[in-house]
Amino acid sequence: MSVDTAPELSPDLEATTADIAATGGLGRAILHRTLLTVGPILIALALAGLILIAVGVDPLTYYGYVLERGLLSPTGVQQTLTRMAPMLFLAAGLIVAFRAGIWNLGVDGQFLLGAVTAAASAPLLAMTMPAWLAVIIAFLLSTAVAMIWSLVPALLKAYHGVNEIITTLMMTFLGISLANVLVKLVFLDPETTVPQTRTLPVDDRLPRLFDTTISSGLILGLIAVIAVHLMMTRTAFGLKLRVVGANPRAAVHAGLGVPWLTIAVFALSAALAGLAGAVDILGVQGNVRADWNPAYGLTVIPMVFLARLNGFASIAFVLLLSVLSIGGESAARRIGVPNHFTLVLIAIVLIVLAIVEYVDHRYLAARRA
Amino acid sequence: MTLKSTPKAVDQPPIIALEGVTKRFPGVVANDSVDLAIRAGEVHVLLGENGAGKSTLIGLLSGLQHPDEGRILIDGVPTAITSPRHALSLGIGTVFQHTMLVPTLTVAENLLLGAPWWQRPRKDSLRAKVDEISASLGIRVNLDASASDLSLGEQQQVEILRALLRDSRVLILDESTSMLTPSGIEELGALMRRLVERGLAIIFITHKLKEAAAFGDRISVLKLGRKVGEIAPERFKTLGEDALVAEFVELMFGKRSGDPEIVVHSKHPIDKDGAPVLAVRDLTLAPTAVAPGLTSISFDIRPGELLGIAGIDGNGQKQLAETLAGQTPLDGGSILLDGAQVEALSVGARRDAGLRYLTDDRLGEGTVGTFPVSINFFLKQIGSPPFWQGGIEQRGRIDQRARQLIRDYDVRTPSAQTPVARLSGGNIQKVLLARELADGAKVVIFNKPTYGLDLANTIATRQRIDEIAASGKAVLLISTDLEELLGLCDRIAVMAGGEIVGVVENSEHARADVGRLMIGLAA
Numbered sequence: 001m002s003v004d005t006a007p008e009l010s011p012d013l014e015a016t017t018a019d020i021a022a023t024g025g026l027g028r029a030i031l032h033r034t035l036l037t038v039g040p041i042l043i044a045l046a047l048a049g050l051i052l053i054a055v056g057v058d059p060l061t062y063y064g065y066v067l068e069r070g071l072l073s074p075t076g077v078q079q080t081l082t083r084m085a086p087m088l089f090l091a092a093g094l095i096v097a098f099r100a101g102i103w104n105l106g107v108d109g110q111f112l113l114g115a116v117t118a119a120a121s122a123p124l125l126a127m128t129m130p131a132w133l134a135v136i137i138a139f140l141l142s143t144a145v146a147m148i149w150s151l152v153p154a155l156l157k158a159y160h161g162v163n164e165i166i167t168t169l170m171m172t173f174l175g176i177s178l179a180n181v182l183v184k185l186v187f188l189d190p191e192t193t194v195p196q197t198r199t200l201p202v203d204d205r206l207p208r209l210f211d212t213t214i215s216s217g218l219i220l221g222l223i224a225v226i227a228v229h230l231m232m233t234r235t236a237f238g239l240k241l242r243v244v245g246a247n248p249r250a251a252v253h254a255g256l257g258v259p260w261l262t263i264a265v266f267a268l269s270a271a272l273a274g275l276a277g278a279v280d281i282l283g284v285q286g287n288v289r290a291d292w293n294p295a296y297g298l299t300v301i302p303m304v305f306l307a308r309l310n311g312f313a314s315i316a317f318v319l320l321l322s323v324l325s326i327g328g329e330s331a332a333r334r335i336g337v338p339n340h341f342t343l344v345l346i347a348i349v350l351i352v353l354a355i356v357e358y359v360d361h362r363y364l365a366a367r368r369a
Numbered sequence: 370m371t372l373k374s375t376p377k378a379v380d381q382p383p384i385i386a387l388e389g390v391t392k393r394f395p396g397v398v399a400n401d402s403v404d405l406a407i408r409a410g411e412v413h414v415l416l417g418e419n420g421a422g423k424s425t426l427i428g429l430l431s432g433l434q435h436p437d438e439g440r441i442l443i444d445g446v447p448t449a450i451t452s453p454r455h456a457l458s459l460g461i462g463t464v465f466q467h468t469m470l471v472p473t474l475t476v477a478e479n480l481l482l483g484a485p486w487w488q489r490p491r492k493d494s495l496r497a498k499v500d501e502i503s504a505s506l507g508i509r510v511n512l513d514a515s516a517s518d519l520s521l522g523e524q525q526q527v528e529i530l531r532a533l534l535r536d537s538r539v540l541i542l543d544e545s546t547s548m549l550t551p552s553g554i555e556e557l558g559a560l561m562r563r564l565v566e567r568g569l570a571i572i573f574i575t576h577k578l579k580e581a582a583a584f585g586d587r588i589s590v591l592k593l594g595r596k597v598g599e600i601a602p603e604r605f606k607t608l609g610e611d612a613l614v615a616e617f618v619e620l621m622f623g624k625r626s627g628d629p630e631i632v633v634h635s636k637h638p639i640d641k642d643g644a645p646v647l648a649v650r651d652l653t654l655a656p657t658a659v660a661p662g663l664t665s666i667s668f669d670i671r672p673g674e675l676l677g678i679a680g681i682d683g684n685g686q687k688q689l690a691e692t693l694a695g696q697t698p699l700d701g702g703s704i705l706l707d708g709a710q711v712e713a714l715s716v717g718a719r720r721d722a723g724l725r726y727l728t729d730d731r732l733g734e735g736t737v738g739t740f741p742v743s744i745n746f747f748l749k750q751i752g753s754p755p756f757w758q759g760g761i762e763q764r765g766r767i768d769q770r771a772r773q774l775i776r777d778y779d780v781r782t783p784s785a786q787t788p789v790a791r792l793s794g795g796n797i798q799k800v801l802l803a804r805e806l807a808d809g810a811k812v813v814i815f816n817k818p819t820y821g822l823d824l825a826n827t828i829a830t831r832q833r834i835d836e837i838a839a840s841g842k843a844v845l846l847i848s849t850d851l852e853e854l855l856g857l858c859d860r861i862a863v864m865a866g867g868e869i870v871g872v873v874e875n876s877e878h879a880r881a882d883v884g885r886l887m888i889g890l891a892a
Binding site for chain 1: 695696715716717720728730733734735736737738739740744748749751752757760761762
């Protein structure tokens, strides 16, 4: 699925859903949508299974292992839920941008700069003030840094119409390098030989939930996604953003301040990406090592599309991604299937989804004619 | 410029015949049951303004579009032209407005494109054929030149040559003169003449009256998707160029006998002494690369008055409407609404003050096609109470008001939740009417309000416009349909090149006066 075709995809689908709802009742519409979403995943699992067979691995063993380590074992499920926190923040940031028709593909750069800011500030702040205040201030600083980082593409897009796909991608490369430079030269922990920032003591990090190892960042992430979803669907501000996304000329005609809305979208999206970085550091990692780049952003983008930019569906897909990546990491160690096979699986899901989408669209069009 | 030969083959069956061809796009009827016959040995001119349906007709003939109704006969046989490749194989070659040559390839390479990929390009036989054709037509083509080095006229010759190399019997020239210099136009005219003498049929699309008179054998006039007249070669020869141009003006802008669209202007009283609701003073806007500017536009509209803006499309009418509405910032002058200056206000503030603008681009900017009808009613009020409280959408109130507007304005929609792009053009227009007219309109600007609508909706919209004026509001009606303006307006201003070139009181002389102003003569 190319990025260019994607914006047309979701409105079309909303329309399709409405069409079916008008003719066949809401129940059928939901069934149809569920089939269209779950079907491609099952087909993709089967296709990926063929690849596994080709490399000499029993797919059932692999899937069973991924499922067991990612979802069914107590430690696995706790890791999975913890891993969801930064991904949920990223999903929230992507939903804001994509629904407003802005292709912020620079979330990884914004994420890392947010992470480095949090890792640089929180340990120092925690020495002079209560840990909870240090964490809050670190969150705010990460947000601010990520927002500032998005300003260049935002201004170029808002006032000169420069394609943000290019600028945000370029800024993400710069951002990743800058984050590295900051870790190695500026925020280096003098007490270790490994290039990394100071470490926030475990006791000062975000609290864990109850008696588990699950970070409370999960709750924050869930709040972020749901808040964004409600903002986009229920508020005037969200509607304005959606108008800009769906038909920029109509936005001008209706008198909306398109440049300001564009900058606001970038700021919000980047802020959420920065928070994603902060929540990973303040909740789990505690520091940033040089050359650390989990590149969550690029894997969350497909999930957000699979969810059709719906917040609640995004939560489910992020859970799926999290299970796959935690389970996949364990399977890589045990069965020897490379870690990146998770990405292969997701890519196949997307390709199958696009094909199913196309076939369904043709079918509906033919039936309507 | 007028060198003409007797067409040879008038009695033969036409190469292409269109019978009742209709093509609809979402919201617009682009071609409305058009009949057309293309004969060998004739230059058939399709004359019409922007939006008259010329390009759609070309699309149908070149296989890019497919008719919704009616049929196309090739050599008397009903044929569905399925693709541009199919059109070429039927002998229909098209030279589009913007040239389709690959600039980095040579002329020869461009001419060889489109051959089967497994064959070696045959440059030698190409050279022989090109020499033969170009000698007989008296044109010179350098096959080894790079396409990007050619002038626009030369590029066009290459494209014509390409069509001939593929044994085209019908050559479609789409607005081919629009990019040419005057001498290039002369050359093209002479070339067309030689081509029809070889027995080709040419379809020549233009909106320039003089070219139609100079180059054509037969002329069909299109207006708003319908064919409103045809001048056969016999008539053509008996008329001089001036008489022809006069006849075109009559066809393009004139009254048709038994026109069912006529709305008799209700003679409501205008408060002649009252202060104008809308006063525009010396409005100026610098032209851009793609749009004309405005030069010191001034006018007044009093309560209950309907001022028309006539003119060929693209003479600054849209810019005028957008500047008044606030979408385009003006460069000078002032706009007074009820005596208060509004030119510094935003679109929303002007709307709140009672200035409403109904755009002609209903789906492009007037609505968000994928959004439900209900939200489109409030697109210009997002965030304002009672439909939003503290920034939170009040869905119940929105739906309730939407259903009321749907009833009041007779919008035919399955439900308030239907995406607006699903509706017909007439119903989308009703959504816009409901949005702009409800709640406190004082001045309403209509831009081509009946463009692309079917007859019933055209009449309904015109009646609505008349009612608005009758209720004491000021109306600015921009239209390229002179009939509409004559039927509705109190006064008609004519725009050309971004200026108002004259204002005519609507009386029995108005038709002739406006027509003369439109083609650049003093009234």
